[in-house]
Amino acid sequence: MAKKSKSFSQVQVTDVLEQLGQRGTSAPEFIYDLLRIFAGYGDGQxxxxKVGPGNLAKDGETVLIKNLVAYREAVVNTLDGDCSKMYDVINAMRDDAKIAKHSPRLYIVSNGVFVVAYDPKENDWYENRIDLLWKDFEFFTPLAGIEKIQFTAEAxxxxxxxxxxxxxxxxxxxxxxxxxxxxxHSLNVFMSRLLFCFFAEDTxxxxxxxxxxxxxxxxxxxxGSDLAKFIDHAFLAMSTNDSAVLSTLPKLYExxxxxxxxxxxxxxxxxVLSRRARTLILNCGEYNWREINPDIFGSMIQAVVTPEHRAGLGMHYTSVPNIEKVIRPLFLDALEEEFETACAEAREKMAKKANHDRASQRLRNLLNRLSNIKFFDPACGSGNFLIITYKRLRELEIRIWKAMREITxxxxxxxxxxxLTQFYGIELDEYAAETATLSMxxxxxxxxxxxxEELFVL
Structure with missing residues (x-):
């Protein structure tokens, strides 16, 4: 999600990029096309x-604008779609101290047909045909001064x-x-499995x-040329404990x-996975997924598979308090009230020298009640209502056990x-149902x- 300037119009940029793709461009001119479209450069700039102080590079092959961009023309033939040498050109610019000291926001290389770019702030790569840029151009919006919104630490x-x-x-x-x-369907399963791996390795x-x-x-x-093969073997290793199957895999998968x-x-x-896919997977793995809330997974998957919902991803995150507005008056407030009453009763009985079991009986009854309630969502989607309900009940359960220890x-x-057998849902969309199951x-x-951690701390 990006913070948009008043002068930036996605519709207009889409139209201009589509026209650029139709008429074509050249490697020397492509950077100036980008500066016109995204940075709003006029003919004078x-x-x-091109010929004045606007370019800080003096090497005759780089266009360098401080805090904005470093660009080089690719002199290699990438018409067959192999852009690997263009990545080498970008890495050469990144390793050049004379360029790096001017902190380019983006590094870009093009041969007039393909474009490869690197975002040092996000550690992200981009590769595409220029005639397809109009379909997918958000990578270049930093040239327009559009940056990601900084969310609160919790989100x-x-x-x-x-x-x-x-x-x-x-x-x-x-x-x-x-x-x-x-x-x-295969892609849906693939994304769910990756999500599980990220979470599993941190928890x-x-x-x-x-x-x-x-x-x-x-x-x-x-x-990324061997990435698909590696992931396929890793998933296969996780799918079975059959020694005959596992023996067919290289030892690294053990x-x-x-x-x-x-x-x-x-x-x-x-x-099919690219060089950029490998970078993105590694970047995902750098997060501490122990701190990622499973209740965001539904919104995450919705944003992943439904691009038009991505602009509202931050709003999707606020669905958690909205869910609580429903479940609290429905049943959670009553359970919280019963907990407070049971605690007060237990303290009163302990003050009267009652035995521990009798004093805590109402709290034990509440625990038993929690274990017998059934929850059903007839249109559960990716399971957010069920997930939030489950988590709030488990938190109440922890508080009950703590109270019994403290009071008695x-x-x-x-x-x-x-x-989890207390929670049920119906969902027609296959991927949403799979996401709900995984999230639970x-x-x-x-x-x-x-x-x-809270009840067995030594």
Whole structure:
């Protein structure tokens, strides 16, 4: 999501870029086309950049504007779609101290047909045909002074991770035919599995921290040419504990544990993945997914697969308090009130020297009640209502166990009373239903960790 200036019109930029694609451009002129379209450069500024002080580079091959852009023409033939050498040109600019000291916001290379760019602030790469820029140009909006909104600390990690997943989906969509329903289904499963791996490697579900991300970084090429094969083998290793199947894989995949529950059960073709996809996957893995809320996953997936919803991603995040506005008067406030009453009664009985079991009986009854309530959402979507309800009940459960310990002074051995089998939902959209299931699993693990930390601290 970007903060838009009053003079910036996405519709107008789309139209101008489409016209540029139709008429064509050249490698020397392409940077000036971008400066006109995004930075609002007029003829005078273009002239000063071409032949005057507007260009800080003195090497005769670079267009360098302080805090804005570093550009070079690609002198390699990339008409066949192989842009690998263009990445080398960008890396050469990044390694040039004379260029880097002017802090270019974007590094760009083009041969007049293709464009490759790098965003040092977001550590993100971009590759496309110039005649297709009109479909996907948000990468270049920093040239117009449009930057990402800085979210509050509570929401930043959630939203930023969702944006990275959306970028990854866009990059995959560029190389795969998403009109084919079977390919769409495979892609849905692929994105869910990646999401699980990111979460699992930061929450103790995998035997090592950052297991998936570090193994991918170490054992795949930077150009992404072997990325699909690596991920396919990793998913296969996680799909089974059959030694006969595992013996067909290279030993490096032995680090991945068997993941039951069906998420990895079926083998689907991995989508075509690019150099940028590898960078985005590694960037996703850099987040601490232990702090990512499973209740954002629904909004995350919606933003990933439905680009028109991305501008409102921050608003989707606020759906959590909106959900609470529904569930609190419906049942949660009554349970909270019963908890307060039970605590007061227990303290009163303890003051009268009642035995511990009798004093805490009402709190125990409340725990039993929580374990018997059933929750049903007839149009659950990606499961946000069910996830928030589950988490709030588990938090109340923790408070009840703490209260019984505090009030009675007994060294009670707590155990979880609330299970996922109490939660039901109906959803027609396959991917939304899969997301809801995955999110509930992850929410359960997250709350089990919290239960352990808060009630079993030595």
């Amino acid at each position: 273009i002239r000063r950049t 930043e990690a959630d939203v930023k991770s969702a944006e990275l997943m959306a970028k990854l989906f866009d990059d995959i969509r560029r190389y795969n035919d998403i009109r084919d329903p079977q390919i769409v 103790g579900l995998f035997p090592e921290d950052n297991l998936f991300t570090n193994t991918l970084r170490t054992h795949t090429k930077e150009d 680090v991945f544990p068997y993941v039951n529950g069906g998420l990895f059960r079926d083998r689907y073709p991995i989508p 002074g007994m060294a009670l051995l707590p155990f979880p009373n609330i299970t 699993w992850l929410a359960e693990h997250q709350m089990n960790v919290k239960f352990q």
